[in-house]
Amino acid sequence: MKRIIYSEIKGRSPQFYALAAILLVFVLTALASAFYMEHSGHYVTGMNNQVVWGMPHVFAIFLIVAASGALNVASIGTVFGKTIYKPLGRLSGLLAIALLLGGLVVLVLDLGRPDRLIVAMTNYNLKSIFTWNIFLYVGFMVIVAAYLWLQMERRMNRFAKSAGMLAFLWRLILTTGTGSIFGFLVAREAYDSAIMAPLFIAMSFSFGLAVYILVLLAACRGSERDIGDKVVNKLGRLLGIFAALVLYFTAIQHLTNLYAAEHIGVEKFILLDGGIYTLLFWVGQVIVGGIIPMVLVFRASGDVSRNAILASTLVIIGGFAQVYVIVIGGQAYPLELFPGMEVSSSFNDGVIASYAPSLPEIGLGLGGVALTGLITLFGMKLLRFLPASLANATIDPHHSVTAKSS
């Protein structure tokens, strides 16, 4: 295989600046939203004492989960030694850091007291899985940054593989940690299950790769670099497998819950009569985010890139629907204080909680996405993340030979 040449994107075109400006506007909107929410208090959002985690958490969890998944491309190249993935590794590291930062900023700005971040940094409760997550996130960024540096600094290349291995293990633990935030909530019928951790890992594979494909294709097009069908096809099919994996774990999640008598109520709610949540589950997650993308990458004919772009977009939409159902749907279903009894009170006991995301919440969430975009954009402009070419012939030395003989 030829030596891979990486180069910065030029980032001088009007389009580049236009994109950067749009992203910046979104980031500023998010800051304004957060300030507004903090200043007036959270009553201006859709959140309340029943649904305490709202739209910002949906965005934050999606981004954080996708972050660890975005690193997979690098892992497949380094840890599993698949050459075709090697040139793709750097961008995958950059994206992982950018997604994680985007998600964390949303999470922090949605706190009741974001100004007390320093308190969170200095007071730890080591029993809390939340605390562990803070360590895992910080560690993840440090390790991925080190891994990128080792890759970029030629003298250090020989350590890159070990760093890649460490990053891969770390990401598995990290996603397990994120999933466990829910898995540990014994009182919530929707979450209390060991399947949450592997389900989150599958989700991270799928969401992360979908984001990666979109960014890679956009970056190559925007900077006029060749990208051959071969790479795109590979990535697309991998996405199909990951999407199938998510469906598989989702099926297990619901089947095991159906076996446990105390979970029947919430299962019925999500799967059958939960209104918006049922709709988002079946149409959003299963059909749009699962089945259609699989058909697109495995069966559809036509332009490979186009199919991959469409499939990735749908996986992301379905992913949001899935996280929404998990986070909001799980809270909307009332806590069972007296199993088998009917309850009522002035505090909405026994009723399905209502939640409608407010504009500032959505603004804050989108700002996190935009921040991810800005970091990625300027990362590629400042450092050599993107291979100069991903044309079929560049990435695969046998390509031209096989092409001739066939």
Place this chain on the structure above:
Amino acid sequence: MSIKTEKSTPTPGFDPVRRKFLSAVAAAAGVALAPGVMLYGITKSNSAAARVSGSAVSSNVRWGMLIDLNRCDSGCDDCVTACSKENGLQGHGRPATDAQWIRKVDVTNPQTGASQSLPMMCQHCADPPCVDVCPTGASFKRADGIVLVNKHTCIGCRYCMMACPYKARSFIHESLEDQKPHAPRGKGTVESCTLCVHRVDAGGQPACVEACSDTGGGAMLFGDLKDPDSEISQRVAKYATQQIRADLGLDPGVRYRNL
């Protein structure tokens, strides 16, 4: 009003070691935050005063409550009113986001139609999940079993609300006025029933219990579950009592009778 972190006093009832540690941390945080960063709106006076006069919080005591449902009437909410008055909780007419430390819950058996009413509040669990999940340690359990939130270190992440099986906690969704000096609160933080820790530390009993015996049905009994001679212990030993969601194994300090 605003106070600086380093001057802040912890919520009533820290044990001395913990208090020392936390104030050291708070001082460090205060230095790191200074200059100009103010943590706002928490106490009006020295909220630890009650504790200074009392004896140290002891683990030989476990405060608890026994609530007799036969004496609790569905139409009565004297405990709720007393709590709001005592702790200065006033609503903004927004039931979904207003704080409720104690509420009346009506429970109906769908098969028989039999109905009961009971007060529900923080159950002061012996194994409180809210404390386990809290990232900063703001949620804590005192040696005497009272579960509290330290208003100075709560970052408002609401994970404890996700974890509490009893929906006992409220997030402060908007600015507050007319706070009671003994019940510090703060926008953007989480709070719940304190078992009227300020009264208990001064040798009294919670406002709800008092109201219930004065004007209500006399359904609530407060006392030390660890003292075999206390009335509550004797009744718990004599009659069948229940803990709500006992299956979760959290060992709530609030017990119910005739449920």
